[in-house]
Amino acid sequence: MDPAKPPSMASKDEPNRNPNYDPKKPHIADTPLTKKNWYKHVNWLNVFLIIGIPMMGVVAAFWTPLRLPTLIWAIVYYYWTGLGITAGYHRLWAHKSYSARLPLKIFLAAVGGGAVEGSIRWWSRDHRAHHRYTDTNKDPYSVRKGLLYSHIGWMVMKQNPKRIGRTDISDLNEDPVVVWQHKNYLKTVFFMGLIFPTLVAGLGWGDWWGGYIYAGILRIFFVQQATFCVNSLAHWLGDQPFDDRNSPRDHVITALVTLGEGYHNFHHEFPSDYRNAIQWHQYDPTKWCIWLWSKLGLAYDLKQFRSNEIEKGRVQQQQKKLDQKRAKLDWGVPLDQLPVIEWDDYVEQVNQGRGLVAVAGVVHDVSDFIDEHPGGKALIKSGLGKDATAMFNGGVYFHSNAAHNLLSTMRVGVIRGGCEVEIWKRAQRENKDVVYVKDDQGNPIIRAGNQITKVEQPMATASAA
Structure with missing residues (x-):
């Protein structure tokens, strides 16, 4: 404590820590996993929320008939809460790819809480670290640690928060909707995750228990697993049309599972673009909803990278792949x-x-x-x-x-x-300037018709009279 400061000011500046906290003691995540301490490595609260509750829901479903109105409502609410993550947490707050009016922000913060994936502030902070430190030890859900780890392991196993890369979330700390949701996160989770879907089914058509099981518990499980695929499947399955230095990939299957977040190679190259899919035929319902909201006046300032820059990245990656193929071919002795x-x-x-x-x-x-x-x-x-x-x-x-x-x-x-x-x-x-094109490995590129043995024919001339 600084003696120059009043006691009240000193206590305000000090972090609120457990009195048993020992800064010199290594975090459990930094110690080897053994048969004796494995249970200490497990985040039991997340295990209960992500695995335990859904398992109870599966068991309860055997005794709970699934009515058609409840099924329709569960699917509708699945999409709402999914959009809360993809259009809200991800594209609006984590990447600021567009701006939203207050009613839309409140809606996305509410239904995003109903997905039970953490607060906007916590989720966006980790996701910005993921982009800044992709595939490194500072990436909170690096696929380099394994597909299963990037999907769910990072949630059910304890992580040392000091190992996660630092990011700037000052903009989020200044957003009143984000701040309110973060302070009242547990209330938001219980109401929007379980109580609200139960009330709709109960008051709507009298299916209280079905609303709780199907639109509540099981819907949470499915929307969580779909979102987790952005961290795992989108870094494992598909093509890399824009850059192959890191793991993000594009694939239609991932897009179908994640409400359009499957064109992940594009997204990591152009993260501030409100779109994931840029072709008209590609599946991206999140993009379509944001565009529709803009037409309704609920969203504005939709950001897009210029097509010229997008195509430059695509061509550069294509050239890189060509160079890799070219290097494997026999072009003769230089x-x-x-x-x-x-x-x-x-x-x-x-x-x-x-x-x-x-x-x-x-x-x-x-x-x-x-x-x-x-x-x-x-x-x-x-x-x-x-x-x-x-x-x-x-x-x-x-x-x-x-x-x-x-x-x-x-x-x-x-x-x-x-x-x-x-x-x-x-x-x-003699190291003189000789004009010819090289690939990225320093090998000369021989275009069709430009071989050294290809000699231009002289123009035909009229014979002498």
């Missing part, structure tokens, strides 16, 4: 690694029986290909020991792109004075 051969040596080796052909200053060993040449042995043999550039580029046959690619795998040398080839090779040794 020109700068080929030995320089004198023309007389080239001719002499052919006279000694070696099947060499020179095209555009590059020497190729076609010995093993002579018998396989689709144009016949005679044509290919006619080019041995000669400059076959013109023959290969239309003088005898205008060879295909595939033929140029195949020929590149047969390179064995460069002719001294072989036009641009040797000049290019010398420039590489």
Whole structure:
């Protein structure tokens, strides 16, 4: 305690801790899990709320008939509470992808509480940490710790709160709806999670017990498991069209399960976009609801990344995948690694029986290909020991792109004075600027029709009179 401060002020500044708290004692999550202490690692309150209560609901359902109005109401309320998480907790508060009028904020805070997944403030704080520290030890539900852990393990096993990455939630602390819900969270949970759905079914069509079991307990279980799939399934199943450095993925199955949150690779790249699905045919009911609310004046300032930036990310990822495929292919020995051969040596080796052909200053060993040449042995043999550039580029046959690619795998040398080839090779040794495109692994990209053996044909001229 600071002696300069009055006792009342000092006690106000100090954290409200358990008197038995020992800051030097390691948190249980930082100790090994053993047969003797495993029960200490378990968050028994969450086990009861997430697993225990739903199990009791399943047992009670055997003696509780499911009436059609109750089934319809349970499904409707499932979507309401699901939207409370996806449109409210996630896109409105965690990512601020749009703004909402007070009536909509109150509705989303209420039904979000009915999903029983923590307060807006707590949920958004962890989710911002998840985005900032994706797949690291500071990610509260990192899929790197296992699919089951990212789905439910992080809830039922104790975590050291000091290990979770720090995030800024000052905006949430200034939102009166968020503050009120956080202070009155347990009241919100019990009323919106259990009492309200029971009242609707009971007062509506007299099914009090059915409303409690199906629209209350079991509906909570299903909406929780669906939402948890955003942390697990969306980081495990699907494609990565925008970035593959981290685990988020896009898949329609995850989207169907999570009210449109399944296009998770897009979301992690463009988190402030109010959409998850950007194609008209992709399933994203959360996006549709936000758009509808904007038309009704309940939502505004819907944020979207420019399509130009989205397509840039898509193209870059496609190029990255192409580069990865390109690196696995045989493009022949790079020109700068080929030995320089004198023309007389080239001719002499052919006279000694070696099947060499020179095209555009590059020497190729076609010995093993002579018998396989689709144009016949005679044509290919006619080019041995000669400059076959013109023959290969239309003088005898205008060879295909595939033929140029195949020929590149047969390179064995460069002719001294072989036009641009040797000049290019010398420039590489002298570190001079040579214009060609490289992939992200530093390998030159050979476009179709741009092979070194591909020589542009001279324009036809009129014969002399």
